[in-house]
Amino acid sequence: MRQAKPLPAAARRWAERRIGPVVAVRDASHDWPRSRVWELRSERGAGWYVKVSPSEKFFTRETRAYRHVVPALGHGRAPHLLDSRAEDLTLLLSVVPGSPVPGLGLSSGEGRAVHRQAGALCARLHEAGELDRADQAEAEASLVAAADGAEKYLSRAGARLTAGEQQLIRDHAAELRRVGPVPVGYIHGDNQPRNWLWSTTGLALIDFERTRPAAVVQDLVILAVTEWIDHPDREQVFFQAYGRALTTAERRALRCLTALDAVNCLAWGPDNDHPEVTTRGRRTLDRLRRENLL
Missing domain, CATH: 3.90.1200.10 (Aminoglycoside phosphotransferase (APH), C-terminal lobe)
Known part of the structure; x- marks a missing residue:
């Protein structure tokens, strides 16, 4: 059984500055070491994802995609990027249904x-x-x-x-x-x-x-x-x-x-x-x- 990865404290503090207090965290990473994704539930009931990219290249690709490519899919067909932080390759994303x-x-x-x-x-x-x-x-x-x-x-x-x-x-x-x-x-x-x-x-x-x-x-x-x-x-x-x-x-x-x-x-x-x-x-x-x- 895969051991859950803890959300870094710095990433949680950064996310809470944007979405308010977090009341629940779930490890949503894929089953390999470089995957680091967490689902957050805010005090207001909204859901968000924090993702730490495995590399600068992937961070750059993904942030660019969310800003310039993903909107072409249409509303509700992909997450949207609320914020990103290049110094630790972290993204804050909305949750889509499904x-x-x-x-x-x-x-x-x-x-x-x-x-x-x-x-x-x-x-x-x-x-x-x-x-x-x-x-x-x-x-x-x-x-x-x-x-x-x-x-x-x-x-x-x-x-x-x-x-x-x-x-x-x-x-x-x-x-x-x-x-x-x-x-x-x-x-x-x-x-x-x-x-x-x-x-x-x-x-x-x-x-x-x-x-x-x-x-x-x-x-x-x-x-x-x-x-x-x-x-x-x-x-x-x-x-x-x-x-x-x-x-x-x-x-x-x-x-x-x-x-x-x-x-x-x-x-x-x-x-x-x-x-x-x-x-x-x-x-x-x-x-x-x-x-x-x-």
Whole structure:
């Protein structure tokens, strides 16, 4: 059982200057060491989140996202940023209704409803304003940057991959460099059901620390290797709401990106005692190997 993380006293005092006395605190962190999030209940009955970012890069991405990208989702479809403090990478966020999708035991119809709304919200996010020159350049270089990371993940995974599997990863990284132009925009960066909250008012997205300009197909990788493998009907309704099908270049890129996700999972999962992530990587890599033999 994971031990609850205590809210730092300085963070509590800072939050109380904005929201008033806090009467209850709940550790809402994800199950890994660098995740630090607490739900606060103020004396007035309102709920808030205090989040301490794991790095300056994530803090910068998330605060920028809440100010310039997240509003495109619409009212109630994501938290809003009440305040932030750069010196200790702390954010104070509103609470939106709902519970994370994975724990809800949704029916088939409810699962499709969630993915339909996710498709609509992703479309809004991906089209959230014009990219400036620097963001455009970063987005256009994002697939090459992803390919560049292959050797780092291969090194970390080491003997967990056979020589043939390592070559398969390298082949997909090389192909990713050749797919050509793809649509770009702002992506969530960790777009998966654990960051989707479902309630009677609909779907909301949370956790924008990886939000950045990129090829928008990068936001579909985790869904492609988890939800949509087992539930193609969810993929269908997602894209109906998204408003367009993937281009040929995006479909090629998505396949390559799933290979890179696999090696990343097989590097990170065992090192962090996370069997779910490890299983995801192994399953994807086994599927790619089978398809490569056809």
